[in-house]
């Protein structure tokens with residue numbers, strides 16, 4: 193039990209219980225310690241240390257440059273800030289595609305080094321063997337279908353997937369194959385609402401929607417999109433809950449003005465020394 197929030201650690205059983213009771217699962221991306229403490233207070237069920245940090249935090253144009261060496265310290269920081277959320281380590285590009293062995297080794301790093309509860313990887317039928325290998329090693333896996341950003345080039349960019357019946361059928365089939373391979377949940381990113389509903393109705397594991405409509409077992413948003421913290425754009429699927437970016441820019445401008453005009457610092461912002469100590473210091477220096 194965490195004293196600050198008085199919630200117990202979220203378990204796989206809790207997530208399945210929510211699904212079976214028809215209660216929605218809340219999921220957000222999280223990349224750092226302070227934000228994780230906020231999410232712990234808000235009792236978010238699932239935190240995803242997404243490789244989207246390559247874009248939102250590190251400023252790359254895609255998630256492809258992200259490595260395990262970048263992901264692990266972020267996952268560790270999030271775990272320190274949120275001891276009780278169900279924590280997902282997102283497997284970066286080319287850490288699982290080359291072989292089942294590389295997939296198991298890198299998934300194991302998230303569990304051993306960052307105390308994650310599971311990993312997430314992108315892809316459908318072609319990933320069945322990887323999923324089976326990781327699950328057999330005792331590590332829960334979340335699947336990710338629809339828009340899979342690591343394949344954005346092959347998918348024609350960051351666009352909705354599964355608008356045609358044929359493409360939608362591929363996603364439905366992939367969801368079934370991943371479930372049969374042993375994933376504990378599937379994230380559906382940017383697929384049409386009706387396709388998400390259909391998959392959710394047929395699924396035995398929780399389906400989480402990112403921009404795929406309300407008919408899923410849970411919802412995911414990218415934290416930076418919710419609070420105006422990603423300067424390049426805000427996607428249509430995001431709901432903006434506040435403009436923290438604007439608050440920060442206004443604060444920074446006020447700071448620069450204060451420093452320039454010598455209004456900062458004030459006595460409450462500095463530290464004093466007793467007169468006798470200062471006199472002694474002057475003597476020591478003379």
Ligand code: KIV
Nearest residue numbers: 221242243244282402
């Ligand atoms: O990296 C990430 O944050 C993700 C989401 C876009 C689903 O994979």
